[in-house]
Amino acid sequence: MRTKTGSLVIAAILLINPANAAPPNEPTIPHCGQSYGTLALREPQTQNYWWREYDLENPEALIKLYVNQSGCFTMVDRGEGLEMRQDERVLADSGELQVDSNIGKGQMAAADFFLIPDLVAKDSDASGKGIAGVIGGEVGGKIGGLLGGLKSKKLEADSILTLVNARTGVQEVTARGTAEHTDISFGAGGLLGAVAAVGGGYSDTKIGRVVSAAYAEAYTKLVAQVQQTRTGLNVSAPTEAYTMAIDSEMYTSPLRGAAVRKMRAGTAVYPTGKREGAFVEVKDKFGTNGWVSVEDLQ
DSSP states (O other), X not given: OOOHHHHHHHHHHHHHOGGGGOOTTOOOOOOXXXXXXXXXXXXXXXXXXXXXXXXXXXTHXXXXXXXXXXXXXXXOOOSHHHHHHHHHHHHHHTTOSOTTOOXXXXXXXXXXXXXXXXXXXXOOOTTSOOOOSOOOOBSSSBOOOOOOEEETTTTEEEEEEEEEETTTOOEEEEEEEEEETTTOOOOSSHHHHHHHHHOTTTTTSHHHHHHHHHHHHHHHHHHHHHHHHTTOOOOOOSOOOEEBSSSEEEESSTTTOSEEEEEOTTOXXXXXXXXXTTEEEEEOTXXXXXXEEGGGBO
């Protein structure tokens, strides 16, 4: 028989160390000792508004929370933060900002990867809460088509996260997460405590918790695949191409030696990495090497 004193001691231990009381099936977020690159989130397609059917907010903040807390990627903002920066640029260009405010071109960090979330309903149910349609994405053409689903009758969620190379458009990793209300538990701390800060119904409604768990599982699997396949992910890409802005010539040396060939405006060239003064060595699509003036490029 448990004594009153014994019960009080156990309760005190749980209060001091709530982690010990965490439910065994509570979703968690992975943690990395290094960032695998910069990442921009493709916001869920607003024209679908699937979350409104369940009185939830846009899951963008939820997914960003997972990424930021994991430390596995460094987030770059391409949403409201970018809009605010553009507003600052307008102020700077109009002369309204203080001298040396240092808001200008060439300062933004590039995204190495795009993270694209998909959540799609497969079946309608008796409650009429079924959702139709695919939340897909485009990055230089169709790369979506990956399905997840959500069923409110059984409180099930099926999500997919796709990690896309920002330079090549290659889908590096795809991970799927599923969750059912009967399979998951949420303690007062852990994931639920973090999700509570996001709000939007993801911590205080059953369907919100299921969606949170599905995305958490998908992100955990995505990180695991990144860690397994990396030496890591390939953030490099073929050399960036430039085009000739005006009709010009390609020379044998940066000192305007003999002309190798004439270069028409609009011709694509690929820098080799060598530069001397105002000239760079380039290669055309036929493999011809030579030097052109940077002032002739765009």
